[in-house]
Amino acid sequence: QKLEVIQVCLSKSTREVERELASRNPQIARLESVKPVSADSFELRVTISEDLEANIRKLKGLLAHSQPGMTTEDLLATLVEIGLEKLDPVRKAKRANSRAQRKDAKKEVQRHQGAAKHKSSAEPVVTADSFRAHETELAQFCGRNVDSPSETRYVPAQKRHEVWRGNKTAGCEFVSEQGERCGSHYALQLDHVVPYSKGGSHDASNLRVLCAKHNRYAWRHHSTIRESFVGYQASA
Ligand SMILES: [Zn+2]
Secondary structure, eight states: OHHHHHHHHHTSOHHHHHHHHHHHSHHHHTOOEEEEEETTEEEEEOOOOHHHHHHHHHHHHHHTTTSTTOOHHHHHHHHHHHHHHHHOHHHHHHHHHHHHHHHHHHHHHHHTHHHHTTOOTTSHHHHHHHHHHHHHHHHHHTTTTOSOTTTGGGSOHHHHHHHHHHHTTOOOOOBOTTSOBOOOOTTOEEEESSOGGGTOOSSGGGEEEEOHHHHHHHHHOHHHHHHHHHHHHHHO
């Protein structure tokens, strides 16, 4: 059997070999562990489905607007923080308390503006602020505020949704001169094919989804990219 495994592996890439070995021994792949690797860090090992892996990549792409180059650890930390803000009864109680105290606290801050800077993170005012920061992150998770603030902010929601629905999960719609479609999910934004400032409309036919790289590219080479996009539409 050993020989057979080796023969199978010889013709495959490293990733395919890893999959092949895992499929021969699925229970090993399903083990989950957390073990300390230094005084203050742990190694977390989990096995995830193909779908979850794809969704994690997608979510990193969405969050790349505010946190470019996010690691899986960063993503996990953000998700855990959002989850705790939503579900932890202790934090909920603190927030309720902070709402009641906010008025008083504001007055207090105004009265002692200098001293306010030295307040510890346990103070209710700070807790409320950090919660608002996470509300913003949450909004980004839900797909709000992910469009370029310069032009697409004023595209009516209905039109925006139409474009995103049309894109399905295809990612960046940029097509190279060689006819290759980009497909990246990194920091996707809506872009006007004909700029709004030059009379382009908010119609779905004048909007497309571009990744961060091709958004910058579009700004530099607007006429070139426009031709590529028309080409893509014709071939699709
Ligand atoms: Zn792209």
